[in-house]
Amino acid sequence: MTIAFARTLRRAALAAMVAGSALLTGCASFYVDTATREVPVAQFKKVANPKPVALSFEFQSRGAPNPRATEYLRAQVQEQVAGSGLFSAVGGGSDSARLNVELNNVPKDGDNAMGKGFVTGLTFGLAGNVVTDLYECKLTYLPPGQSTPLVATARHAIHTSLGATDGPANAVKSASMEEAIRTMTRQVVANALNELSQQAAFN
Amino acid sequence: MNRSVFRIAGLLMAAAVALQLTGCATPMGAPQASIDNTTRLRTAGIAPASLGSFTLAPGQSAGMDQGVSLRGSRVHSPYNDSFAQYLKETLRVELDAAGLLDPASPAVISGMLTESDADAAIGQGTARLAARFVVTRGQAVTYDRTLRADASWESSFVGAVAIPLAAGQYQGLYRKLAGQLFEDPEFRKALAKPGM
Numbered sequence: 001m002t003i004a005f006a007r008t009l010r011r012a013a014l015a016a017m018v019a020g021s022a023l024l025t026g027c028a029s030f031y032v033d034t035a036t037r038e039v040p041v042a043q044f045k046k047v048a049n050p051k052p053v054a055l056s057f058e059f060q061s062r063g064a065p066n067p068r069a070t071e072y073l074r075a076q077v078q079e080q081v082a083g084s085g086l087f088s089a090v091g092g093g094s095d096s097a098r099l100n101v102e103l104n105n106v107p108k109d110g111d112n113a114m115g116k117g118f119v120t121g122l123t124f125g126l127a128g129n130v131v132t133d134l135y136e137c138k139l140t141y142l143p144p145g146q147s148t149p150l151v152a153t154a155r156h157a158i159h160t161s162l163g164a165t166d167g168p169a170n171a172v173k174s175a176s177m178e179e180a181i182r183t184m185t186r187q188v189v190a191n192a193l194n195e196l197s198q199q200a201a202f203n
Numbered sequence: 204m205n206r207s208v209f210r211i212a213g214l215l216m217a218a219a220v221a222l223q224l225t226g227c228a229t230p231m232g233a234p235q236a237s238i239d240n241t242t243r244l245r246t247a248g249i250a251p252a253s254l255g256s257f258t259l260a261p262g263q264s265a266g267m268d269q270g271v272s273l274r275g276s277r278v279h280s281p282y283n284d285s286f287a288q289y290l291k292e293t294l295r296v297e298l299d300a301a302g303l304l305d306p307a308s309p310a311v312i313s314g315m316l317t318e319s320d321a322d323a324a325i326g327q328g329t330a331r332l333a334a335r336f337v338v339t340r341g342q343a344v345t346y347d348r349t350l351r352a353d354a355s356w357e358s359s360f361v362g363a364v365a366i367p368l369a370a371g372q373y374q375g376l377y378r379k380l381a382g383q384l385f386e387d388p389e390f391r392k393a394l395a396k397p398g399m
């Protein structure tokens with residue numbers, strides 16, 4: 001094997017590693033969009049007579065259940081709902097009110113994360129890119145014994161920069177992907193809970 | 204020489220992505236009651252029911268009950284490795300959430316898995332699920348119908364993206380099939396409250 005060939009092979013291997021890792025590891029930086037900001041619990045409309053609620057949470061990818069992400073975030077969402085002051089307890093029986101929290105990850109129109117990561121990887125990070133993931137949070141509340149649910153929604157976004165590029169201006173950089181996901185979840189659920197609390201039929 | 208280099212690079216790339224993001228066997232998540240189905244059940248005017256046996260339909264291969272293969276990654280049920288049991292659990296949580304599950308009820312819902320498949324093909328993914336549902340009261344069969352649910356979606360060429368999405372789409376069919384059952388007028392009639 002010639003030295004030139006060895007160098008070429010090493011570069012090819014590096015390119016492959018970068019392409020495979022750019023999306024998820026060191027070459028990627030994560031930014032939480034600032035258009036949706038956290039709503040403090042104190043801002044929620046107070047409920048005169050809070051009731052227990054049976055809670056279910058599901059993280060979805062393009063509308064389909066994502067069990068791993070659901071398990072990852074379930075405790076956080078449960079804690080947030082319990083601490084919202086909108087319910088007396090979380091975990092009622094079948095005769096109690098029900099609250100479904102759905103957090104759906106949808107790609108931004110025209111964004112192809114894997115494709116952009118591939119290009120960034122093959123250029124050793126020089127061709128930087130930013131991809132955006134949108135998150136739609138939908139709360140569906142069914143009062144005890146009733147069959148007409150109340151719905152509250154909120155949207156959020158996480159931007160991921162790949163390679164040599166500046167982060168988006170309308171976003172705050174997170175230390176890690178985990179921090180970005182947890183921050184986004186907390187903020188978008190807070191907004192949806194606030195919207196639910198403001199509905200006259202909820203009180 | 205360059206062709207070899209790029210072939211090696213391609214293989215390394217595929218391996219890197221595969222190692223980071225895929226696994227050999229993925230259990231489905233536990234079924235959760237949906238508000239849509241709770242609403243369907245609360246407006247159906249039906250009496251509480253119990254659940255009987257849920258099995259693989261006669262003549263079907265055991266493998267159909269045990270898993271679906273998505274580009275070499277196997278998705279399976281967390282309940283005895285059986286999709287028929289997963290279907291039963293789906294109905295259990297939905298009926299329970301609506302206050303319509305009563306193990307002592309003389310009305311018994313049973314099921315047989317007749318179809319189960321998912322394909323995370325590049326371009327378009329597809330999944331289908333079908334089951335024969337039977338409601339009995341004592342010796343009398345008051346409902347016997349096979350229902351089918353399917354889904355199709357845009358499927359990435361990247362397995363790390365396509366496989367979890369296909370698994371989620373397949374899992375979602377159980378809730379969809381349960382919804383079809385709860386909406387079926389004949390099913391509602393079979394479980395109607397006395398006097399309705």
